[in-house]
Amino acid sequence: MKELTSVSVPTVRRLPLYMAILKEIEPTSEHVSSTLISDRLGLEQIQVRKDLAGIGVTGQPAVGFNVRELIGAIEQLLGWDNIRDAILVGTGNLGQALLGYDGFARYGLNIVAAFDSNPEIIGMKIHGKPVFDIEVLSSLTERMHIQIGILAVPGKVAQQVADTLIEAGIHAIWNFTPVKLNVSDNTIVEQVDLAASLAVLSSKLKAVSK
Amino acid sequence: MKELTSVSVPTVRRLPLYMAILKEIEPTSEHVSSTLISDRLGLEQIQVRKDLAGIGVTGQPAVGFNVRELIGAIEQLLGWDNIRDAILVGTGNLGQALLGYDGFARYGLNIVAAFDSNPEIIGMKIHGKPVFDIEVLSSLTERMHIQIGILAVPGKVAQQVADTLIEAGIHAIWNFTPVKLNVSDNTIVEQVDLAASLAVLSSKLKAVSK
DNA sequence: TAGATTGTTAATCGATTAACAATC
DNA sequence: TAGATTGTTAATCGATTAACAATC
Numbered sequence: 001m002k003e004l005t006s007v008s009v010p011t012v013r014r015l016p017l018y019m020a021i022l023k024e025i026e027p028t029s030e031h032v033s034s035t036l037i038s039d040r041l042g043l044e045q046i047q048v049r050k051d052l053a054g055i056g057v058t059g060q061p062a063v064g065f066n067v068r069e070l071i072g073a074i075e076q077l078l079g080w081d082n083i084r085d086a087i088l089v090g091t092g093n094l095g096q097a098l099l100g101y102d103g104f105a106r107y108g109l110n111i112v113a114a115f116d117s118n119p120e121i122i123g124m125k126i127h128g129k130p131v132f133d134i135e136v137l138s139s140l141t142e143r144m145h146i147q148i149g150i151l152a153v154p155g156k157v158a159q160q161v162a163d164t165l166i167e168a169g170i171h172a173i174w175n176f177t178p179v180k181l182n183v184s185d186n187t188i189v190e191q192v193d194l195a196a197s198l199a200v201l202s203s204k205l206k207a208v209s210k
Numbered sequence: 211m212k213e214l215t216s217v218s219v220p221t222v223r224r225l226p227l228y229m230a231i232l233k234e235i236e237p238t239s240e241h242v243s244s245t246l247i248s249d250r251l252g253l254e255q256i257q258v259r260k261d262l263a264g265i266g267v268t269g270q271p272a273v274g275f276n277v278r279e280l281i282g283a284i285e286q287l288l289g290w291d292n293i294r295d296a297i298l299v300g301t302g303n304l305g306q307a308l309l310g311y312d313g314f315a316r317y318g319l320n321i322v323a324a325f326d327s328n329p330e331i332i333g334m335k336i337h338g339k340p341v342f343d344i345e346v347l348s349s350l351t352e353r354m355h356i357q358i359g360i361l362a363v364p365g366k367v368a369q370q371v372a373d374t375l376i377e378a379g380i381h382a383i384w385n386f387t388p389v390k391l392n393v394s395d396n397t398i399v400e401q402v403d404l405a406a407s408l409a410v411l412s413s414k415l416k417a418v419s420k
Numbered sequence: 421t422a423g424a425t426t427g428t429t430a431a432t433c434g435a436t437t438a439a440c441a442a443t444c
Numbered sequence: 445t446a447g448a449t450t451g452t453t454a455a456t457c458g459a460t461t462a463a464c465a466a467t468c
Binding site: 006007009012013014015016017020040041042077078079080084092093094096097098099100101103104107108109127147148171172174178180186188190191192193194195196197198199200201202203204205206207208 | 404
């Protein structure tokens, strides 16, 4: 039943965009066409159609796709159907912002606790989330069977903290540091690369402004 | 002299990675081989070589590339040689974090001021940066010839604020909201898409954990 | 029946990778 | 001279786009 060929990364990256539109449409309409989605996003209609086919949903010719079925399929593929608990390490500027970002819930992510090494912060709550000593990370994380760790520590300690996370049973690291982490094959690392993004912006700006 | 064919986006995204390594090497060595760079980053040697060729630098067979020449070429291509001033709009959690993030200077970005509509925050300083009323954005930005606007406002007002930025003479928007902005062709928008990144992470996690 | 929209197969395009001669 | 490394040309690979028959 389940398709063995996995969905491509570019497709996965577009799924949240589709999801946002589908959620908008859901209350008012039962079906949606790939044309409507592509128009709103400024994408090619065929690309949307290919993506939807890729996630294993079939539509009805002349009618479109069932909105709720699409939502269900995307949620399932992204694991948003069962909210994923995560912990965050590093409560600097970025870490605090991530703790306070209320948009994550919409993406099925729930940060349950934060960790830091600064004794002045340990024991406090930031945006309602408790901050623990990084020393107890391992025991706490293992006990709660948490799989996702959000890394927002200074670059110098990034690898070391990543090792700690993996030892604690974390399978996936969302890496907000600019450090390329060295991990074994069974650990997933997803890099949020602000430098890369800024590089694209400024190279384009450079290109037009001459 | 200047090549007309522009460098591809994937290449541009890797340039900051190369830069980090080059800066490390600069004090100790005059030359560097593509092999050394690729080893450190876990990339293919030929890919690094192609990228470096793409930015218009030539190496010496059996010797490698001149480190300082490479740094200069990348800085120039990314516009990091002349620091770029930027303004930030929206001083919520994320906005404040970005104001406090000291890593941007390394990437040639300097946030000179922030704007918000909340009267309680206007007039304050956040991480040393003054916060102005969004009403004066246009006059201030135009006067200072600022080209880059960082958008960190709530999604609902993103398009509206983007319009204001463009009216104020902003040419490039670094968009931290999840909203797809509708802009004319001569405005550059670079999206920081956390939802896409999280989608990749959780889909991979989903894939291994079954 | 006509029109809209999907599903499928093929073509295109661009990035990555491979191969190998040229050069220090 | 031998070894390391580059530059260049060609091959591969995967994503996007095009074309068109099938279906409601």
